């Protein structure tokens with residue numbers, strides 16, 4: 198399975214080739230699937246954006262394993278990702294061929310797919326003391342702020358379960374980056390409780406080193422005593438490891454990592470890996486080595502997804518391989534209530550069973566991983582397991598992160614529910630609400646009364 202036909206040599210400097218809805222039919226591997234399948238992909242792809250590249254297509258997807266290959270499903274739109282009603286609508290629009298109608302139908306369907314789950318965008322926008330709203334940031338948990346550089350609002354390849362509606366920004370990029378970088382510094386100066394900055398996106402590693410340094414340099418030059426860790430959430434290791442090997446700016450990027458480490462700040466690359474296949478090529482192994490040689494650590498995370506990785510053997514193997522390669526397993530996430538959740542979603546109880554079965558098979562060094570965890574409105578909630586009390590089954594949960602830090606680590610109980618797929622589906626084991634609900638409602642009232650714009 199890991200021996201793909203076209204192993205690329207590591208001393209090659211491949212150029213990235215992108216494939217999207219506009220040109221995916223040019224791929225010989227896609228042509229082989231036949232017209233019907235291509236049309237299906239087009240129907241779904243008109244609603245859910247997709248993008249992939251030549252590394253994923255040639256090295257990660259096993260084209261002898263279609264249609265079940267996890268990397269294929271992860272990359273290319275699949276019929277089941279739209280519910281039949283939406284599929285039929287889009288199919289009809291495409292068959293008519295009216296561009297405007299196709300666009301309108303796509304937007305109409307997207308709006309029904311809950312593109313902004315958990316009020317993330319609207320509810321956690323921080324403000325500078327002078328009143329400036331920082332739309333490129335989120336500050337939900339006390340010690341950590343998320344930073345979305347305007348320059349990283351896209352990815353090397355889009356994951357089909359992800360609903361970020363990636364957008365390119367057509368501004369004078371350097372000027373904009375400088376302003377954002379300065380605002381980030383100012384916010385950190387105003388908030389000494391923040392120790393971690395998490396660069397996210399899209400994917401920050403889509404940025405050229407020159408642009409990325411425009412964000413990092415002011416952070417280093419400001420000598421912020423509170424800043425202990427910079428994290429970068431990225432899929433570059435899995436989807437384009439050449440970012441750290443042979444791209445024009447590979448050395449320059451590694452150099453930025455070194456400068457962060459030399460400054461005494463911990464640099465954590467939060468590597469997003471969905472499947473062991475992504476850890477098997479020479480290129481990814483070499484890239485991991487290069488990144489680690491800068492003094493950065495790589496921590497890994499992934500959602501648990503039907504059709505992709507709903508398999509405890511795979512998880513155990515993935516965590517073991519990560520440890521072997523010097524990475525630290527960190528999170529298993531439950532997919533959020535958005536997009537194609539009906540296709541990728543896994544009931545919480547099943548997710549926990551898979552987590553536990555995998556966890557049993559690894560040594561303590563891989564048990565740094567925590568999960569399955571839901572990033573829900575009140576916080577990150579972990580499903581710890583099933584307990585039995587008085588002959589009744591109960592679900593045991595706890596906060597890994599909470600809007601109120603006091604909620605963290607307190608176990609709480611929910612009624613056993615094999616169908617529940619998200620926190621909202623769960624009912625408290627006793628009483629009519631969970632211990633945190635009153636306080637959460639109070640907090641949400643305060644947040645909602647601040648004047649955030651519609652989004």
Ligand SMILES: *Cc1c(COP(=O)(O)O)cnc(C)c1O
Pocket residue numbers: 335337338341342343395572577597598
């Ligand atoms: C996950 C997350 C963080 C980081 O939490 P850790 O437990 O420190 O990894 C920060 N902010 C938000 C909004 C998050 O979802």
Ligand code: SF4
Pocket residue numbers: 351352353354355356359360361398399400431432469
């Ligand atoms: S790399 Fe991350 S942000 Fe980009 S599509 Fe995948 S999950 Fe979404």
